Amino acid sequence: MILISVGNTRTLLARTRDGMHFDSVSVTTALPPAEILQQPGLTWLSAPNREPVALGGVVPAALVAWREALATAEVREPDPGFFRRAVPHRYHPPESLGFDRRCCLLAAAMDFPGQDSIVIDMGTAIKIDLLAGGHFRGGRILPGVAMSLRGLHEGTALLPEVALNTPAEMLGNDTSSAIQAGVIHLFADALRGAITDYRQYSPQAQILITGGDAERWQPGIAGSLYQPHLLLRGFYLWIRG
């Protein structure tokens, strides 16, 4: 199966035979799908005897463009009814719950039955969702790391764009260190705070962490499990039905 997952920053193009191992490449979502399909190295996407292509994402306009570009392929899109049965929830309105959040919740629910999970997805935006007793109980959406750094730079005259170097100092004594200290502690504190709060509801919840910024933050979150393919795994399970 081929899976295309459209995120706000990057689009994941992946292939799996067994639903456990994923070969994936990511391209920038801003590129038109027709152009992406022509890139050397992605010929498996437009090979003649094609596998089914699973398509999902959180950028409606890009999904429209992908449907056009894949007009001759066998495209499968996720069924909301399956999600609702697999992961009951009272999000309102139900269809507004993001595709990426659903995929991660499905993977947590189906791969760890009977186990509560705090699912942290550090993408363009950060999502901290709670799955408890097999139900999605709600979550938090925060600005992502890159977005926050860019926001400080773009919203001010004097703040430069900085790259993060963990661990941060407690007190910055130059502009760049002060931004680093602020942003690193911002997210470290937000994650720690959500985990503390959610564990009052579910003391045994495990912590699954995924997304473009997860690898950097995982070591700072005691006991967390880095799951690089959580979204793809959930997407696969969803399409398989």
Ligand SMILES: Nc1ncnc2c1ncn2[C@@H]1O[C@H](COP(=O)(O)OP(=O)(O)OP(=O)(O)O)[C@@H](O)[C@H]1O
């Ligand atoms: N090669 C890369 N390109 C862009 N961002 C990257 C890259 N590597 C790591 N990142 C980090 O990953 C984050 C984006 O995460 P991810 O790739 O999971 O986004 P996404 O899937 O587009 O987001 P979302 O799921 O929120 O739509 C950014 O905050 C950035 O710091």
Ligand SMILES: CC(C)(CO)[C@@H](O)C(=O)NCCC(=O)O
């Ligand atoms: C929160 C994001 C942007 C994270 O990628 C995505 O899941 C999304 O667009 N969700 C729709 C809104 C919601 O989940 O409530």
Ligand SMILES: [K+]
């Ligand atoms: K938006």
